[in-house]
Amino acid sequence: MADILSILKIPQFIYGSAPVINKRTQAVLYHQMFPEVDYQYDGILQLLLHFRWTWIGVLSGHDDNVERFVHTVVPMYTQKGICFDFMLRIPKLGFSNDLPDIVEEGIKTNNVILNSTVNVMIILGEIDTMVVLRIFPKYSEIMGVPTKAKGKVWIMTSQMDFTSGDFEKKWDIDFLHGAMYFSVHAIEVLGFQKFLQMINITSENKHDFIREFWEEVFECSFLNSMVDRQDGKICSGEEKLETLPSSNFEMSMTGHSYSIYNAVYVLAHALHAMHSSRFKHRAIVEEERMTFLSQELWKLNHFVRSISFNNSAGEKVSFNENGELEAGFDIINWITFPNQSFHRVKVGKIDPMAPKKVFTICEEAIVWPSRFNQVQPLSLCNANCPLGFHKAKKEGKPFCCYDCHPCPEGKISNQTDMGECFQCPHDNYPNMEQDSCIPKDISFLSYEEPLGITLASSALSFSFITTFVLWIFIKHKETPIVKANNRNLTYILLISLLLSFLCALLFIGQPGKVTCLLRQTAFGIIFSVAVSCVLAKTIIVVLAFMVTKPGSQMRKWVGKRQATSIVLSCSLTQAAFCSIWLATSPPFPDLDMYLINKEIVLGCNEGSFTMFYFVLGFMGLLAIISFTVAFLARKLPDSFNEAKFITFSMLVFCSVWLSFIPTYLSTRGKYTVAVEIFSILASSAGILGCIFSPKCYIIMMRPELNSREQLRKRNY
Numbered sequence: 242m243a244d245i246l247s248i249l250k251i252p253q254f255i256y257g258s259a260p261v262i263n264k265r266t267q268a269v270l271y272h273q274m275f276p277e278v279d280y281q282y283d284g285i286l287q288l289l290l291h292f293r294w295t296w297i298g299v300l301s302g303h304d305d306n307v308e309r310f311v312h313t314v315v316p317m318y319t320q321k322g323i324c325f326d327f328m329l330r331i332p333k334l335g336f337s338n339d340l341p342d343i344v345e346e347g348i349k350t351n352n353v354i355l356n357s358t359v360n361v362m363i364i365l366g367e368i369d370t371m372v373v374l375r376i377f378p379k380y381s382e383i384m385g386v387p388t389k390a391k392g393k394v395w396i397m398t399s400q401m402d403f404t405s406g407d408f409e410k411k412w413d414i415d416f417l418h419g420a421m422y423f424s425v426h427a428i429e430v431l432g433f434q435k436f437l438q439m440i441n442i443t444s445e446n447k448h449d450f451i452r453e454f455w456e457e458v459f460e461c462s463f464l465n466s467m468v469d470r471q472d473g474k475i476c477s478g479e480e481k482l483e484t485l486p487s488s489n490f491e492m493s494m495t496g497h498s499y500s501i502y503n504a505v506y507v508l509a510h511a512l513h514a515m516h517s518s519r520f521k522h523r524a525i526v527e528e529e530r531m532t533f534l535s536q537e538l539w540k541l542n543h544f545v546r547s548i549s550f551n552n553s554a555g556e557k558v559s560f561n562e563n564g565e566l567e568a569g570f571d572i573i574n575w576i577t578f579p580n581q582s583f584h585r586v587k588v589g590k591i592d593p594m595a596p597k598k599v600f601t602i603c604e605e606a607i608v609w610p611s612r613f614n615q616v617q618p619l620s621l622c623n624a625n626c627p628l629g630f631h632k633a634k635k636e637g638k639p640f641c642c643y644d645c646h647p648c649p650e651g652k653i654s655n656q657t658d659m660g661e662c663f664q665c666p667h668d669n670y671p672n673m674e675q676d677s678c679i680p681k682d683i684s685f686l687s688y689e690e691p692l693g694i695t696l697a698s699s700a701l702s703f704s705f706i707t708t709f710v711l712w713i714f715i716k717h718k719e720t721p722i723v724k725a726n727n728r729n730l731t732y733i734l735l736i737s738l739l740l741s742f743l744c745a746l747l748f749i750g751q752p753g754k755v756t757c758l759l760r761q762t763a764f765g766i767i768f769s770v771a772v773s774c775v776l777a778k779t780i781i782v783v784l785a786f787m788v789t790k791p792g793s794q795m796r797k798w799v800g801k802r803q804a805t806s807i808v809l810s811c812s813l814t815q816a817a818f819c820s821i822w823l824a825t826s827p828p829f830p831d832l833d834m835y836l837i838n839k840e841i842v843l844g845c846n847e848g849s850f851t852m853f854y855f856v857l858g859f860m861g862l863l864a865i866i867s868f869t870v871a872f873l874a875r876k877l878p879d880s881f882n883e884a885k886f887i888t889f890s891m892l893v894f895c896s897v898w899l900s901f902i903p904t905y906l907s908t909r910g911k912y913t914v915a916v917e918i919f920s921i922l923a924s925s926a927g928i929l930g931c932i933f934s935p936k937c938y939i940i941m942m943r944p945e946l947n948s949r950e951q952l953r954k955r956n957y
Contacts, residue, residue, distance in 0.1 A: 246270070250539035254508065256500035257367060257400050272507070272545050273565045274425075274500035275399070276593065278306070281423050281570050282314045284591035285363060285396060287600040288421065288572065289323055294361045294394075294620040295641045298354065299328040300374075302366035306400075310365055324622060324641035326359045331366060331373045347376060354393070361620040364397045368497075371403055375414070392612035394620070395420040399570060402497055403488065403583070414488055414577050419610035422573040425566075426590065427499035428554045434492050443478040455480070458489045486582035493585070496571070503558050503566070511544040518544075569593050576608050625657040628676030632660050648675045651838070667834040668841060683832075684840035686749050686911040686918075693749050696918045703926055704742040710933050711735040717940050720947045727781055727804050730774050735933070737771035741925040745918045757828040757845035762819040764921060765856040766812065771928065772860055772894070773811030776867040777804040779887050783874045815859055822852035833910075842910045861898060867891045886932050893927030 246253055247270050256274045289297065301307040307330075315325065332346040354362070364374065374395075397420060442455050456462050461476040483492050494502070549559035559567050572589035589602035609615055626632050626645035631654050633644045648654050648662035653671045655678075665671055669678035686693050714723050714731060723731065744767055747760045781804055831846035847853045868891035874884035901920040908916050939946050 243271075250542070252508075252511075252538075252542050252545055254504040256497055256504060268564065269542050269546070271564055272504075272542075272560065273563075274504045274507075275566060276425065276568045276570065277561070277563070277565045280591060280593045281399060282310070282317075284423060284570050284572070284600060285398075286318055286321060286323070287591065288396065288589075288602065289318075289361070290321060291600075291602055292617065292620075295322055296324050296326060296359050296361075296620050296622040298326050298357055298359045298362045300331055300350075300354075300362060300364050300366075301328065302331055302370050303333050304367060307365055322641060324639040326357050326622075326639075327353055329353060331370060347373075358622070359393070359620055360618045361394045361396060364395055364401065366398070366401050368400070368402050370401050374416075392416070392419070392610035394610060394618055397422045399423045399425050399496055402495065403491075414581055414583060415611075417575050417583065418577040419608055419613075420575040421588075421607075422575060422585070424496035424571045424573045424585075425500055426568045426571050427494055427496045428556060429494050430499070430502060430552075430554050433494050437482050437492055440482065441478070442476070442480075458485055486580055488581045488583065491585075495585075500566070503552060506550070506552055507545060507548055507558060510548050510550050511541055514548065515541055515544045567594060572602065574607050626654075626659065627657060629654055629674045630659075631662045632658060653678060670839045679839075681834070681839060681841045683843050684837065684910055685751055685843040686914045688750055692911075692915055696915060696922070697746060697749050699922055700742050700745040700918070703922060703929070704739055707735055707739040707742060707929060710929065710937060711739065713937060713940055717947070720940065722936055722939055722947045727778065730778050730781075730804050730808070733808065734771060734774040734778070734928075737767055737774060738925050738929050740767045741771060741921060745921045748914050748918045748921075752830045752843060752845045754830060757830050758823065760845060761828060761847065761853060761856065762823060765819055765860065766816050768860050768921075768924075769815035769863065770808065770812045771925070772863040772867060773808045775887055775890065775928065775932075776811065776863055776870070777807040778883060779867050779870045779874065780804075780807065782884050782887075783870060811863055815856065818852065818856055818859060822849060822856070825849060826852065837910050840910060844911075844914065857898070857902075861895070864891055864894050864898070868895055883932065886935060890928045890931035893931060894924045897924040897927065 253270055254272050254274055329350050459480045461474040463476050482490055546560055552558050561567055569590055569592040571587050574586045574588045575583055577583040588606045592599045622642035630645040630647055633646045635642050635644055652662035652664055653675045654662045655676055665678035668681050670681055672679050688697055717723050744764050747756050826849035828845045828848045833842040836842045871884045871887035897920050904916050
């Protein structure tokens with residue numbers, strides 16, 4: 242029919258989907274009382290994304306618009322994360338001799354639907370597609386599958402609508418319960434229902450199709466009807482349309498009815514505009530008007546395109562440049578009832594005329610299919626990946642079918658279905674479930690924690706003991722055991738040991754700029770003084786026995802000057818190393834975000850680890866020399882000989898610092914500092930205990946041995 246009318250250039254108003262136009266010249270003849278179809282497909286996409294329905298099926302008719310959907314819309318949906326389990330064609334109704342093939346094809350199609358895991362399906366078709374859809378429950382009965390148990394959420398396009406022929410009006414429509422339908426935007430026209438209620442069928446003789454409709458829906462016949470009913474029921478004309486179930490007749494203004502209503506007024510306004518333009522300045526007689534309409538009707542197309550008015554419902558009616566109605570779509574939720582009636586509930590809309598194509602949906606108003614017990618259905622290929630997991634593609638499956646793998650160590654996923662896990666910020670770390678980030682605690686060896694308290698208490702205790710030993714030696718400074726082997730070296734050694742114990746306190750507490758500069762340098766210089774004192778005492782012991790030999794040339798090397806030069810040279814050398822360290826790459830406070838997973842380590846960056854190990858190495862060299870010399874002199878006479886005690890002290894010292902290096906490298910955070918403090922305390926305590934405990938014992942417990950006669954006697 243469209244092709245015939247196009248030849249005559251007669252305007253055509255289309256209230257369904259537009260036909261495929263091959264010639265551009267035909268486009269001006271089609272005036273679509275239907276919005277741009279892309280808005281509808283965009284609305285369906287928004288609906289799918291809103292409810293996170295990513296696993297869907299498609300049933301389509303056999304019109305040309307299906308090809309457009311496949312080639313244009315499907316790629317767009319795929320880019321947005323929508324997968325298609327299947328895309329099937331609805332069996333096409335034909336002549337009666339094709340019925341077995343239709344049934345067989347329908348059963349196959351129905352079998353695919355029932356066996357699919359999708360819960361949401363898009364239906365593409367025309368008004369007559371509903372007839373085919375209503376056959377699917379019959380297929381389920383043939384297969385012995387309860388339809389209700391296999392309920393789906395149908396999303397139907399606005400080209401479709403409900404229709405019920407005479408042979409199917411008693412069929413169950415429960416399968417439509419909870420369906421979502423995109424309808425051309427419609428609004429209730431004032432007086433429409435009253436008009437339907439006042440229809441007097443007896444006065445509508447000139448409209449035979451109304452009488453035929455009346456006879457069909459009320460199952461009766463008029464006296465002069467061509468149809469004889471077996472039950473002989475006569476139509477009285479007093480039947481009421483509002484008593485009919487919705488499956489037979491709807492009293493409300495549907496989208497298609499609203500489109501036709503607007504089309505009539507568009508034509509009226511266009512005719513009026515054309516009439517006013519043609520005969521603006523002269524009177525018109527009936528004959529001229531009829532001649533005008535018959536000869537120049539093709540010009541009406543121009544006036545239709547440019548028309549714009551407000552209808553009686555108060556809404557603007559106009560067309561775009563493509564001849565499509567400028568309107569949006571309503572999202573309708575179908576609710577069915579046992580008496581074969583249904584109710585359309587508007588639950589949302591898509592308004593392309595709004596600045597950003599507003600999409601709205603009211604979830605609370607939606608009634609879902611009975612199978613879901615009013616819980617929003619999910620339509621996914623597989624369950625969502627929970628927090629702490631990420632998606633991994635399944636080979637041979639669509640991209641929305643995937644496995645869920647736990648996040649790698651150190652990464653999290655704080656949303657479901659994340660493609661990749663991500664790292665926490667530098668100052669955070671993943672929780673056990675790897676679904677959120679927890680702020681890291683700032684960690685340093687403090688005085689408030691047990692480890693810090695223990696080390697600080699130990700340092701202060703050893704400092705007190707050293708001070709007590711120094712007091713004892715000062716008090717008994719004139720006794721032979723104190724005067725033996727250079728009394729001044731003994732005092733310097735005790736003072737350096739005291740400072741060494743106190744130096745450990747620099748490593749406890751929150752690191753600052755000053756403490757970082759002093760930690761290693763003060764420790765290095767003080768320990769070098771202590772070890773150089775031990776070395777000097779060892780050398781003096783050896784020289785003291787060498788000068789007793791007759792004719793010895795070593796007498797000139799024995800004295801206070803030699804001891805002082807040994808201590809100064811070793812100490813100044815270490816001080817020079819520390820000065821170079823501070824001048825080139827000094828230590829500084831530093832935050833280490835990555836050393837420990839759950840903590841931010843606040844510590845001192847050594848600046849130059851080369852200089853740090855150089856300082857330790859120099860102290861180690863002094864200790865090894867002292868140990869070697871003392872070991873060689875260990876068998877000298879015992880009374881004036883400290884070599885044996887120095888040997889033990891240096892053995893402790895070297896053992897502590899040799900074990901320090903691997904332990905220092907293997908620990909992290911505040912425990913690294915604790916290891917260094919322990920090494921300082923242990924090595925200092927080793928020197929203090931090995932060298933001074935025997936002397937203190939004699940001074941305090943055996944004073945009778947602390948005499949010149951006893952020392953000479955024992956020496957002899």
